[in-house]
Amino acid sequence: MKSDFLIALTQLAAERNLPREIVLSAIEAALVSAYRKDSIAAGQDISVKLDPGSGEVSVYLLKKVVEEVEDPQMEMTLAEARKFKPDAVLEESVAYKSLPHSAGRIAAQTAKQVVLQRLREAERELVYEEFADKEGEVYTVTIQRIEPKQIVAELGRAEAILPPTEQVYFERYRVGQKMKVLLKSIERSLKGPELIVSRTDKLLLRRLFEMEVPEIYNGSVEIKAIAREPGARSKVAVWSEQTGVDPVGSCVGLRGIRIQNIVNELHGEKIDVVEWDPDPTVFIAHALSPSLVLRVDLDPNALTALAVVPDRQLSLAIGKEGQNARLAAKLTGWKVDIKSDVEAGEAPPKPAPKAVAPAAAEAAEPVVAVVAEAAPVADEVAAGAEPEVVEVAEPAVETSTEEDKAPVEAAPVVPASPPRPSPAPREKKAAPSPEPVGVAAPSLSELPEEVWTVRRPAASSEPGQIRFAEDIEELRPEGPGRRRRSGGRRRVYRPRRR
Numbered sequence: 001m002k003s004d005f006l007i008a009l010t011q012l013a014a015e016r017n018l019p020r021e022i023v024l025s026a027i028e029a030a031l032v033s034a035y036r037k038d039s040i041a042a043g044q045d046i047s048v049k050l051d052p053g054s055g056e057v058s059v060y061l062l063k064k065v066v067e068e069v070e071d072p073q074m075e076m077t078l079a080e081a082r083k084f085k086p087d088a089v090l091e092e093s094v095a096y097k098s099l100p101h102s103a104g105r106i107a108a109q110t111a112k113q114v115v116l117q118r119l120r121e122a123e124r125e126l127v128y129e130e131f132a133d134k135e136g137e138v139y140t141v142t143i144q145r146i147e148p149k150q151i152v153a154e155l156g157r158a159e160a161i162l163p164p165t166e167q168v169y170f171e172r173y174r175v176g177q178k179m180k181v182l183l184k185s186i187e188r189s190l191k192g193p194e195l196i197v198s199r200t201d202k203l204l205l206r207r208l209f210e211m212e213v214p215e216i217y218n219g220s221v222e223i224k225a226i227a228r229e230p231g232a233r234s235k236v237a238v239w240s241e242q243t244g245v246d247p248v249g250s251c252v253g254l255r256g257i258r259i260q261n262i263v264n265e266l267h268g269e270k271i272d273v274v275e276w277d278p279d280p281t282v283f284i285a286h287a288l289s290p291s292l293v294l295r296v297d298l299d300p301n302a303l304t305a306l307a308v309v310p311d312r313q314l315s316l317a318i319g320k321e322g323q324n325a326r327l328a329a330k331l332t333g334w335k336v337d338i339k340s341d342v343e344a345g346e347a348p349p350k351p352a353p354k355a356v357a358p359a360a361a362e363a364a365e366p367v368v369a370v371v372a373e374a375a376p377v378a379d380e381v382a383a384g385a386e387p388e389v390v391e392v393a394e395p396a397v398e399t400s401t402e403e404d405k406a407p408v409e410a411a412p413v414v415p416a417s418p419p420r421p422s423p424a425p426r427e428k429k430a431a432p433s434p435e436p437v438g439v440a441a442p443s444l445s446e447l448p449e450e451v452w453t454v455r456r457p458a459a460s461s462e463p464g465q466i467r468f469a470e471d472i473e474e475l476r477p478e479g480p481g482r483r484r485r486s487g488g489r490r491r492v493y494r495p496r497r498r
Helices: 004-016 020-036 078-084 105-131 202-212 214-218 247-252 254-265 280-287 311-318 320-332 358-383
Strands: 045-050 057-065 093-099 138-146 151-155 158-162 178-187 194-198 222-229 233-239 270-275 295-299 304-309 335-340
Touching: 004 020, 004 105, 020 045, 020 057, 020 105, 045 093, 057 078, 078 093, 105 158, 105 178, 138 158, 138 202, 151 194, 158 178, 178 202, 202 214, 202 222, 202 233, 202 254, 214 247, 222 320, 233 247, 233 280, 233 320, 247 254, 247 270, 254 270, 270 280, 280 295, 280 304, 280 320, 304 311, 311 320, 311 335, 320 335
Parallel strands: 158 194, 233 270, 304 335
Antiparallel strands: 045 057, 057 093, 138 151, 138 178, 151 158, 178 194, 222 233, 295 304
16 A cells, blocks of 8 residues: 555645655755754755655765864765775765654755755756757737736746846737747746747747648748738748649638738738749749739849839838838848839830821811801801701702792712602791880889888788788789788698508
């Protein structure tokens, strides 16, 4: 049957998630410090051995083997040492006395503190060894608390620190929120190892692509360059040497499902996936997407490039506050200058005027002739006479009255169809008779004053009542008219139900 000590040792190792050997060595070190404070073994070297099966404790006093003894409590000669251990050698610690297993209250409290301290140090050492070679990996953490200078997140059995320099400005964090972070570095400190995580590093974007795109994980699609402004926008250049593999389509996924997962993980950060090309000219043109690039001029000595874009897409190529051009320069490694085709003197030529066919030119001449013939007709209409109807298709047009029988010469037009019969003569309307000469209309000054006098409303009339011209006094023999007022209620027609 297992002893109580072994059961307690196993339970403590399971709670601390530590190997049982480490817990056992920590307890032995605690007992050593406890027995050193005992009056019997004060100032001497002590060794404690624990039997994990039975839980028995063995305490021994140790002395060091030297040639000449200077401190009798800590040293002994080789001859004395071989009495206790026949194969003893110089510079070796030999147990020469066994102490009873008895410890006081103070020694027990000291042993407890030492055990806890040793277990804490063992945990820190295991945490450091676990994450020492995991820098650059992505982990899912849970925010525990938000402090003024940093955010503390839970990373397994360790605590990760998210400093302000590694936080995205546009993101808002809350306690209990889960998110993916990049383990940027691990450092030792007095409080144990410090795990520094990041949300702004562009390596985080690379790791997310490797997690979401199987072609990048297995190496058929390669990420050549990344330019990122955390929280706002990023550009990723991809390339595939395997034939039949579309690098951009592999990263975007069916209906954009792959790239959408990455965008959601980065809380809405926009990502442009462009195709990498060994030719800098083509690569710069791709990097300035979604704008169209007409021409790219390179200066290899200064590593500068001039990109010419259509004038209507100049603002699209530059981006908001120069963001698109800035990311393109970071992605390609070239200093990119953007100009419109108008500034560069490459305005697209205007389309040449279309040549008029001879047949169309001939067809336009009769129209001009008809317009020329319409001028005298307009003069007659202005004079008060009725214009005559003229058929353009016939060579000669007869007037509609007997007075004007002279034919009117029309413009020579070749009729496309046989001539139609002339319309029947229309009767000319008599002009209105002019007014008799010598009778003048009365002027305004000759009208009587009573015409301009407006009848004042009666005292009983309602204020604001609208008056009409019939209300002017003495204009009607039967007296001034009155407005008929409608009743108070309006009659609404409702169909009778059957």
